[in-house]
Amino acid sequence: MNAGALLETLRGEVGTAYVLTEGDLCAWELDWRKRYRGRALAVVRPGSTAEVAAVVRACAAQGTAVVPQGGNTGLVGGGVPDASGTQVLLSLARLNRVRAIDAANLTMTVEAGCVLHSVQHAAAARGLLFALSLAAEGSCTIGGNLATNAGGTQVLRYGTARELCLGLEVVTPAGDIWEGLAGLRKDNTGYDLRDLYIGSEGTLGVITAATLKLHPQPAARGTALAACASLEDCVALLGLAQARLSAGLTAFEVMNALSLALVARHFPALAQPLGASPWTVLLEQSDAESPAHARALLEGLLAAALEGGKITNAVVAESLQQSHQLWHLRESIPLAQGQEGPNIKHDIALPVSRIAGFVAHTDAVLVRRFPGVRLVDFGHLGDGNLHYNVQAPVGVDAASFLGEYEAAVNALVYDAVQAHGGSISAEHGIGALKRDELTRRKSPVALSLMRAIKQALDPQGLMNPGRLL
Numbered sequence: 001m002n003a004g005a006l007l008e009t010l011r012g013e014v015g016t017a018y019v020l021t022e023g024d025l026c027a028w029e030l031d032w033r034k035r036y037r038g039r040a041l042a043v044v045r046p047g048s049t050a051e052v053a054a055v056v057r058a059c060a061a062q063g064t065a066v067v068p069q070g071g072n073t074g075l076v077g078g079g080v081p082d083a084s085g086t087q088v089l090l091s092l093a094r095l096n097r098v099r100a101i102d103a104a105n106l107t108m109t110v111e112a113g114c115v116l117h118s119v120q121h122a123a124a125a126r127g128l129l130f131a132l133s134l135a136a137e138g139s140c141t142i143g144g145n146l147a148t149n150a151g152g153t154q155v156l157r158y159g160t161a162r163e164l165c166l167g168l169e170v171v172t173p174a175g176d177i178w179e180g181l182a183g184l185r186k187d188n189t190g191y192d193l194r195d196l197y198i199g200s201e202g203t204l205g206v207i208t209a210a211t212l213k214l215h216p217q218p219a220a221r222g223t224a225l226a227a228c229a230s231l232e233d234c235v236a237l238l239g240l241a242q243a244r245l246s247a248g249l250t251a252f253e254v255m256n257a258l259s260l261a262l263v264a265r266h267f268p269a270l271a272q273p274l275g276a277s278p279w280t281v282l283l284e285q286s287d288a289e290s291p292a293h294a295r296a297l298l299e300g301l302l303a304a305a306l307e308g309g310k311i312t313n314a315v316v317a318e319s320l321q322q323s324h325q326l327w328h329l330r331e332s333i334p335l336a337q338g339q340e341g342p343n344i345k346h347d348i349a350l351p352v353s354r355i356a357g358f359v360a361h362t363d364a365v366l367v368r369r370f371p372g373v374r375l376v377d378f379g380h381l382g383d384g385n386l387h388y389n390v391q392a393p394v395g396v397d398a399a400s401f402l403g404e405y406e407a408a409v410n411a412l413v414y415d416a417v418q419a420h421g422g423s424i425s426a427e428h429g430i431g432a433l434k435r436d437e438l439t440r441r442k443s444p445v446a447l448s449l450m451r452a453i454k455q456a457l458d459p460q461g462l463m464n465p466g467r468l469l
């Protein structure tokens with residue numbers, strides 16, 4: 001490979017200012033959790049789909065690997081280059097235009113580098129809702145959301161990124177442009193290429209734009225916090241909420257006592273209105289006619305839950321500001337955990353009916369095997385998605401705990417996930433972190449189908465190599 005010649009070609013295609021090879025490239029080369037630090041041949045920042053295609057074509061001609069990157073908020077080490085210094089880091093950040101909003105069709109077409117928050121705002125400015133929402137929304141991009149099939153806090157009602165996407169524009173590994181931006185809700189014309197690219201984590205091509213599904217803005221939202229004595233009670237409350245609120249139930253999040261204790265330690269200014277309890281539920285309903293109606297619906301639900309002994313205490317937000325404060329508590333958990341020190345994250349999915357059994361079993365085994373270990377459990381119970389995270393015992397150096405025990409902890413947790421009919425990745429993807437685990441846990445037939453797809457679409461193996469497969 002002639003790296004110098006490739007860099008010259010890339011400068012010619014996107015402009016010298018957008019091919020970075022010197023200085024501090026940490027923002028692109030180091031992942032959010034600071035677990036993966038790579039070195040890129042260059043950070044290339046094209047400004048249009050045509051430029052992305054030209055970059056990918058030039059790299060393909062030289063046999064150079066390409067690592068697509070959006071907001072670099074991924075949690076599985078999938079969006080940073082390896083340490084070889086030979087891979088081109090392709091940042092989509094400059095592709096950040098909202099191309100169109102079709103209010104009658106309830107769709108919007110945006111470029112891949114648009115930050116999720118700005119997409120939500122653009123929809124809201126037209127009185128519409130783009131319903132993907134996650135704590136990283138101020139930095140993550142639509143391209144990254146689709147490449148990882150992101151979930152977040154409103155999946156219960158609106159589905160994952162996959163369900164919120166109607167069409168894609170993609171640059172293939174050969175540098176061709178597939179224009180699939182149809183805003184159609186029905187289209188049975190053969191294999192679904194859109195669904196193939198969603199969740200492919202940059203291994204099959206580069207997403208450059210997407211047509212997204214919008215919804216009417218809810219007239220009002222209600223938010224509540226409830227304390228539960230056990231995870232079984234949280235599951236019972238979920239059933240009650242689904243029965244009473246039906247599709248109006250937008251979010252149902254759980255947090256164990258340690259999750260909120262870490263928030264209290266690292267963000268003491270955040271009020272915790274219910275104090276400590278074994279489990280706390282954050283729930284939201286959004287089908288009410290007015291804020292007062294939303295509060296009344298939640299109060300009715302919580303009164304019934306209190307009477308049935310499913311909750312021990314509850315508070316309903318009185319204003320939008322209070323609602324934001326309650327959400328802020330939930331969204332601060334990953335940050336508080338990060339500040340507490342390195343930890344072992346498990347983003348897992350289970351049938352809702354089996355979650356309490358899984359947690360009881362796995363907690364007991366972990367505590368027996370690693371005395372003092374701290375279990376930080378929170379997540380999207382309504383979707384059967386738990387962030388089941390393991391923090392070193394108090395006073396034990398986190399880095400050495402991870403170095404010594406991470407593999408054993410993972411094996412134990414993922415064995416239990418498998419035994420309970422679950423998945424080792426609910427919403428964060430596979431990346432570099434879980435690649436070997438995927439190989440161990442996925443069926444040989446599924447793996448060989450996945451490898452056949454990769455080979456057919458990317459025969460040179462240049463798109464984000466070593467990730468996912």
Ligand code: FAD
Binds near residue numbers: 069072139146147467
């Ligand atoms: P990046 O991190 O840049 O990349 C992620 C992957 O997508 C990489 O494999 C990369 O190669 C690929 N990729 C990026 N852009 C493209 C593109 N245009 N074309 C092809 N491939 C591409 N995730 C959830 O699902 N739910 C949550 O609730 C959630 N909460 C989070 C909270 C915090 C505080 C943080 C830091 C992260 C959270 N995440 C969550 C994870 C992360 O935000 C998501 O995975 C997000 O979708 C990644 O978007 P990004 O633009 O940052 O992608």
